[in-house]
Amino acid sequence: MFVISTGALQALPSDVYEAAEIDGASPIQAFWNITLPLLMITMGPLLVASFAFNFNNFVVIELFNKGGPPMSGTISPVGHTDILVTYTYRVAFASGRGADLGYAAAITVAIFLILVVITYFQFRYTHMLEERSENV
Incomplete structure (x- = not known):
């Protein structure tokens, strides 16, 4: 799970963060509005599978x-x-x-x-x- 999340974080485009910084977004806003939604596309199926396994x-x-x-x-x-x-x-x-x-x-x-x-x-x-x- 750690390897997949690290790879997904490294694959996020940096130009989106630059645009958010120019628009005046704080780091917390960038995380909640950019990083987390983009990360959940990759991590969603993994989270469901791990939940089902632990259940x-x-x-x-x-x-x-x-x-x-x-x-x-x-x-x-x-x-x-x-x-x-x-x-x-x-x-x-x-x-x-x-x-x-x-x-x-x-x-x-x-x-x-x-x-x-x-x-x-x-x-x-x-x-x-x-x-x-x-x-x-």
Whole structure:
């Protein structure tokens, strides 16, 4: 992520900053109105991918404590540190009651829909994928 952001920062045109300086823009205004919007075109898909990966970070929880300690008084195999993806894994494969693949598939669809909604609002309100004109 660092390499991509550094490359994107170096690829920003310097003439835009010169024009902003001539127009009297402060460095903070140049950052918020020039650097950040141009950087988000490159960084937007990377941010969404890293968010989706961290949202479904199965390995850390499974290797650390397997979602435990288990919650008492529940009929589902849920632990105190489970997230949706580890809970889905437990329902589908690691439950002592047998595999409940239909319920696990429904949870997977819910995870997908949550990520779609978050991604949609992120693209919509930050205008990440809009192309900028030549005269920015």
